[in-house]
Amino acid sequence: MPIKFGTDGWRDIIAEDFTYANLRTVAQAHAQVLRAAGGSSVVVGFDPRFGGRDFARVVAETLSQQGLGVWLASEYLPTPALSFAALHLGAAGGVMITASHNPPQYSGYKLKGSYGGSATPAMVAEVEAALARSEPYNGPVGDIQPLDIREAYFGQLDRQLDLSALRAYRGVVYHDAMGGAAAGWLGAYMRSRQFGFELREVRGEPDPLFGGVNPEPIPQNLTALMDTLSHETGQTFAVITDGDADRVGAVTAGGQFFNSHQIFAVFIQHLYGRGLRGRVVKTVSGSRIIELLTHKLGLELLETPVGFKYITDAFLEGQADETKAVMIGGEESGGLSSRGHIPERDGLLNSLLLIEAVAMSGKSLGELFADLEADVGFKHVYDRNDLHLSSTFDKAQLLSRAAAYREVAGHAVESVNTRDGVKLTLSGGASAMFRPSGTEPVVRVYVEAQSAGDVKAILDEATRRVQALDNG
The missing domain is CATH 3.40.120.10 (Alpha-D-Glucose-1,6-Bisphosphate, subunit A, domain 3)
Known part of the structure; x- marks a missing residue:
């Protein structure tokens, strides 16, 4: 092969x-x-x-x-x-x-x-x-x-963070390393800088089998962590890093998954509040709330295909031309980078920025995001299905069919974006996206709407259509 x-x-x-x-x-x-x-x-x-x-x-x-x-x-x-x-x-x-x-x-x-x-x-x-x-x-x-790069890398983290805010913060934060490459690193950095919060490490030892799940910070791989957080209250939350620690996820008190779109939005608001400016770069699978927030703040928005390499291109362009400098770039999978850092996803830095946002605002992640929803007038509800299909599944046929859909679960198709996969803008502020994996016999279906009922209906219908093609 x-x-x-x-x-x-x-x-x-x-x-x-x-x-x-x-x-x-x-x-x-x-x-x-x-x-x-x-x-x-x-x-x-x-x-x-x-x-x-x-x-x-x-x-x-x-x-x-x-x-x-x-x-x-x-x-x-x-x-x-x-x-x-x-x-x-x-x-x-x-x-x-x-x-x-x-x-x-x-x-x-x-x-x-x-x-x-x-x-x-x-x-x-x-x-x-x-x-x-x-x-x-x-x-x-x-x-x-x-x-031997650990101390030099820790020094780079120092330059991106408000160390005094992290030293003063007295909250509780869990870190689920998923048995991956961040195991031990976040704790080592926190202790070496004498931060004031309590860090509780979960799956904090390296594990080639990642505890029996794929090392991706999405809800189906975080059931035990979400159960643990279901007993927590207030500002307590968990950060999660993936297998090689370039992605970040979060779970809030009460055991609620805090998805990458929400993290991205909180970062935009937080970094803007710290005085950073520049373009915002999102992949096509990103949430509508990113578009609404950047518009409200008067920031330029650039959309790319899926893949952080396209966001890297934008960062490099901004380094060469100050007028195109990027404040933050991010993707649906939890990979984000911000101005002043390397043009690379960094789950460790982004975990610390989440803690910093809570520490500096005095609000929980959930409260920070609820404020954003109110500011832009959009209720964000999101889910996705990763469909494992037969090795003979015709991905090209799926994309052709999806681009021709006129409605999904009663929601009319208002526009079609084929920048990467097929993303349908639907009536009522909803969207559905179909994107085949480039490395596995998998099709990912992403759905956003303004109610849980609409998300479920659209996702169920989109899933059935993909599976019907696989069953021939």
Whole structure:
């Protein structure tokens, strides 16, 4: 089976197609692209997935044999720390061995740029194209040295946060690392900076099986945590980081899931209140409330396809042209970055920003978001289904059919957006989006409306239509 790149690199099933041999092929192609651009060094890291340390070693050896100097992590580390290392050390790029939120049987080869963020679409295309050609290398071999980035990365977090507010805050915060790469990192940072809040760690040990769930911070993977928070009151809440710690989720007191759209909106308001300005960048799957809030605040909104690499492009454009500077960019999956940080999703920083928003406002996350809804006049209710379908499912047929829908569950289609998948704007302020996964036989159906009843009706109907196509 040919090696196929997705939104930020290559992911596959361990021992089936994710093998040492294929890793060497990908690393060699990556090295060719880096050398052609004048690069001389690269950073390599891995998360707690099965075989991560050995996969990273194979990649490091291959890159060094191709003439690149390599900084190789000796222990698992979060993806944002690896991305920061590329910028901090002046490397030409980075490799993170991770499959992020994918099931435990997957691993992956994430590409990172010299600027400390996801590889741009152009960079991904270059590496994929290089797979088709073999260019022998006969030059000197690069050296491999250990990567120790924790304290430098912690210093970068210091520059993004109001440390005095975090030291003064006396609330209770849970951190569910899901057995992933953030395990131990948030607690270590908090203790080293002597913050005043109490941190209760959940699934805080690295676990290649992630406790038997996919390491993605969505409700079906957080049932135990939501039950624990159901007994809490007031401002107490939980932050959740995914398998490689680049995404963030939250659960509020009472056990309510606080989704990524809500987090994004709270961040916009919080950062604006701290004096940050610039464009807001969202992917097409993002909530209408982001559009309404940016309009109310007088901020420019840019919409991109799904994939943080497109948001990275916007950050880099803003770094080159101050008039296009990005205040914050985010996606439905919980990946966000903000001005002044690396152009990369960072679940650790975003967890701390959520705590900072609560500490500085004196309000719970739920109260902060309720205030936003009132300000923009929109009630946000959201849900999604991840439909696991047959390997022969015709994704192209689904998108063609969906683009032709005239109504869904009695809601008329007002407009069709095919920027990535198919997103239907429906009557009553609702929307439904169909987007096939690029790495799995999965179709994701996203629904937003202004009542739980409408969300359920639209999601049920959209799900039935997808499943009917799969059943032929």
